[in-house]
Amino acid sequence: MSFLIAQSIINGVILGTLYLMMAIGFTLAFGVMRIVNFAHGEFYMIGAFLALIGVNWLGLPFPLALALTAALAILLGALVERIVFRPFRADELSGMIASLGLAMILQHAALIIFGPDPQSFPALVSGVYRLGDLIVPQSRALTLGVGVVILLAFYVFLMHTRMGRALRALVQDQEVAAIYGVRLEIMYPLGLGLGVALAAVAGGLMAPLFGVSPFIGATPLLKAFIVVILGGLGSIPGAALAAILLGLIESLTSSFVSASAADIVTFALVVVVLLIRPAGLLGRGEA
C-alpha cells in the first residue's frame, strides 16, 4: 500500500510539472494582455506538430527541433498578437471570443494539413528507473527534467532581466508601466510570444508521451484553465502551487478511488476555491 502511495505521489508530481508548463504560458498571456486565450491549447498542438516535423521529416535531433519550435512559436505568437489580438486590447470579452475563433481556425487547419489520424512520434528513451519497488518511466523523467530546466530558465528571465522586469511591470499596471518607459509595442508581442512558446514547447516535449494529432490541445487547455483558476489568474507562484496540487489530486484519486472521482474532486475544489477565495489561492484580486 505504501508502495502505491509513493508511486502515486511520483506520478502526481510529474503530471503537475507537465500541467505547469501549460498554465504558466496561459497565465502570462492573461497577465500581460488581459486576454483569456482559448487558442492556448492549439499552440500546444502546433508545438507538437512542429517538433514532429523537425524530428520525423527533417531528421533533426530532438533538442534542436525543440529549440526551433520555441523560436517559431515566439514569432507565431507575436504575429497573432499583431493580427488578431491587438484590436481587442482593452476589450476582454471580444478578445476571448476572437481567441475561440482562432482556436477553431488553427485546429481545422491542422486537420486539413495533417489529417485526423494520430502521427507516430519516435520514443526518445525507453525503459524505467527503479528505486526499490518504485518505478519512474525514463521518458517521463526526461520530460520532467527538461520541463524543470525550461521553467527555471523562464523564472530567471522573468525575475532577473530587464525585459522580464518590464513584463512583470505590465502585469501589475499597464498605464504606469507605459509611463515609466516600458515599450508596449515590443512587450505585448513578446509577452504573448513567450506564452505561446511555452505552450508549444510543452506540446513538443509531451508529443513522445501522448502522441500527436490535431485534437490534442483540448485536454491541456482545460488543465491549464483549472490550474490558473485555482492558483489565481495572472499569478505565477499560484500556478506552480495549483499545478502540483492538481497533479497529486488526479494521481492519488485515480489510483485509490477511480478516474471519475478524480474529476469530481478536482472540480469540487475549483468550486470551493472560487467560493472562498474568488481570486484563487495566491491571486491578487481584480486590479
Next chain:
Amino acid sequence: MRMSRILAITSAVALMAGNAIAQEETLKIGALVTLSGAGASWGQGMLRAAELAAEDVNENGGLEVGGTNYKVEVIPYDDSYKANEAVTAANRLVFEEKVKYIIGTVGSAPILAIQPITEENGVITMTLGFTAQALSPEKPYTFRPNPTTAEVAQPQIDWIVANQGIKTVGALFPKDETGEAIAEDVAAAYSAAGAELAAVEFFERDRVDFIPLLTRIVAQGVDAIELDGNSPVTAGQIVQQARDIGFEGVIVRTGGPATQEIVNVAGNAATEGMFVHSAFDPGVEKAAAYEARYVETYGETMNGFSPFFYDGTKMLFAAMQEAGTVEDTEAVKTALEGLTDYEGVLGTMNWTGEEPYGIAHQLDSPFYIARVEDGAEVIVARCTTTGCE
C-alpha cells in the same frame, strides 16, 4: 398566335430539360460519422468507404435503378462521437437534405440517439456502433456491416487464454454506453474461457494520461491487459504507458481493427508481441486491392473498418437495384435482407444475428487473430464465430 408559339417553345424546352434531369438524377447518401476527436480515424475510414463505393458506380455512368441513372453523392456530417451532435446532423440530413440512406454512426450512443429519427422516417442506416441495442426487431431500418465484440470476442479470447496461459486480465474502458456494453461482453467472454477480468477501470473519453489507472491495474498483478472498447488513439496511449511503467505481460486487442493506429501512437517496441483482432487478411487478393486503392486515393493508411463499409455500401446499392427503387426504403430494406452469399472485398457475406438481436441485420464475415511483429500484423489464427484455429 404569337403568344401560343412562345408558349409551345417554352414548354418544349421545359420538357426537354425535364427529360435530361430524369435521365440523370442525384442519389444523396448521408455519411454521419466522426470526423473530429478520438474516433476520427474510424469515421474517415467509413466516409471514404462510401466515397469509393460511390466512385465505382459514378465512373460507370451512375447507379441504374428502375431505368433511371443516379449519380451518387455522399454528404458528410461530423458528430464528434457525441449523441447530441449526431441528432443535430441527423435532423439536417433527414429533413433538409432529404436523404434516405445514412452511413453511420461510428459510436453506440450516437446511433441510439438518431434511431428515433431514422426509424420513424424509414431512413436506412449502416452503423458501426457496437452496442447490442443498435439492432432489434423494433428498429428494422438499421444494419451493421461489421462484426462486434459480441461476435468476435468469445472465439478469440478462448484461443488467446488457452495459448498464452492467461489467468487474470486487467482492462480500461471509456465511461459511456459503448464502454460499458463492451466491458460486460469482455468480462463474460474471459470467464467463459476460464480466466478472470480482475481489474477494470472506467475513464472519461478525452483522457490521455493513464499512468495512475495502469499503476493500480498492474499493482494487482494481472497477466494481460485487454484494450477492447477503446478508440485506436487511446488504445495506443494505453499500450505505450503500460510499457512505460514496466508492464511485461500480454497485451490483447479483441474487437475493432486498429493495429496501424496503435502502432503509430505507441511505436514498434511497445507493441511487439501484442495480440490483435484483424478483419483483414492481406492474402485475400480483393482485400489487398481495396487497401492499395484506399492508400493511393487518400495517401493515408487504411482503417480496418473501412472495407466493411465499402462492402456494406455496395450491398445497399445492389439492394436498390434489386428493389428497383431508391425512394421506397421498405422495399430496399427487404431486398437488402434478401441478399445472400454476397461477394465483397472481405469474402463471402451473409446476414446473421437472428438469435442475439432478434433480427438478422448483422453481417457475418471471417476474421483473424494476429500477432504484432515489428509494427505489422502476422496472422496466427483464423476464426469464424464458432472458433479459431
